[in-house]
Amino acid sequence: MEQAREQARNEGDEVTATQPTQPDALAGTRERGHRTQAERRERTRTALLDATIDCLTELGYARTSVQEICVRAGVSKGAQQHHFTTKAELMAAAVEHLTNRIQAEIVAAAGDLPDAPDLVEHGIDLIWQGFAGTLSAAVMELWVAARTDTELAAAIKPVDKALGRSTLRLFHSLAPEMPQHTLETLYWLTVNLIRGLALDAQIGGDATRRNQLLTEWKRIALGVYRGDVG
Structure with missing residues (x-):
């Protein structure tokens, strides 16, 4: 029994020793995830803006529709509305x-x-x-x-x-x-x-x-x- 308790203590020490690294690893993963998500949002936004300029230049304002902009940008209407209402x-x-x-x-x-x-x-x-x-x-x-x-x-x-x-x-x-x-x-x-x-x-x-x-x-x-x- 004492041997089992000692093993548990040892295992607990091992876990305790590794615990501080787990939040750091999770935080790093979350940070990378947020950064990647932010980069994706910025790419989507830039694609919409570039497509808008292209449409205005080629088609004029009257023929520039949000649908056409989304098609050129390769973005869904829902994603567009998330950026610009x-x-x-x-x-x-x-x-x-x-x-x-x-x-x-x-x-x-x-x-x-x-x-x-x-x-x-x-x-x-x-x-x-x-x-x-x-x-x-x-x-x-x-x-x-x-x-x-x-x-x-x-x-x-x-x-x-x-x-x-x-x-x-x-x-x-x-x-x-x-x-x-x-x-x-x-x-x-x-x-x-x-x-x-x-x-x-x-x-x-x-x-x-x-x-x-x-x-x-x-x-x-x-x-x-x-x-x-x-």
């Missing part, structure tokens, strides 16, 4: 997704930008590249649709404003010597000119004329910069 919410998130990607490209390119005053010309080129590509086609569809869709307008306006603010902060960090009011004026004039040029491109306008207007604006902007900074 309304179409307007999905549209706004897609624009934010694309603008974040474009901003990352601008930030990456900013390291190669020249010093002022050449920065003015290259900064305008960066804004043109960002606003005139896929972003322009997708956002143009949403701007037009938002005129009569109050839910869509409410969803995309904050995204549009946030993009403007963050890009403006980036250019302010690149040209701290420029007075704030001058920087903001040049930036917003550039953005609105480029939006107009992007619309002109969408409706088949003259590419040569667009390039001439952009070149002329660079000359004017550089003159304003030199007048304020010296």
Whole structure:
């Protein structure tokens, strides 16, 4: 009997010795499971956003349905609703997704930008590249649709404003010597000119004329910069 008790104590010691590792192992498994689940959710979300941008660019807003987005993303309708409860919410998130990607490209390119005053010309080129590509086609569809869709307008306006603010902060960090009011004026004039040029491109306008207007604006902007900074 004593031998049996001793064996039980020994076995108990062995179990006790291994017990601390079990919660750690379980915690590690749970952490990996949560991480994998989070990664799957992020992949699903990204697939939905990429498919939304593709649909807006290829089909336009009127023909972009949630069903078509789900088919292109390879995602069920239920999974889509888990991420985005309304179409307007999905549209706004897609624009934010694309603008974040474009901003990352601008930030990456900013390291190669020249010093002022050449920065003015290259900064305008960066804004043109960002606003005139896929972003322009997708956002143009949403701007037009938002005129009569109050839910869509409410969803995309904050995204549009946030993009403007963050890009403006980036250019302010690149040209701290420029007075704030001058920087903001040049930036917003550039953005609105480029939006107009992007619309002109969408409706088949003259590419040569667009390039001439952009070149002329660079000359004017550089003159304003030199007048304020010296």
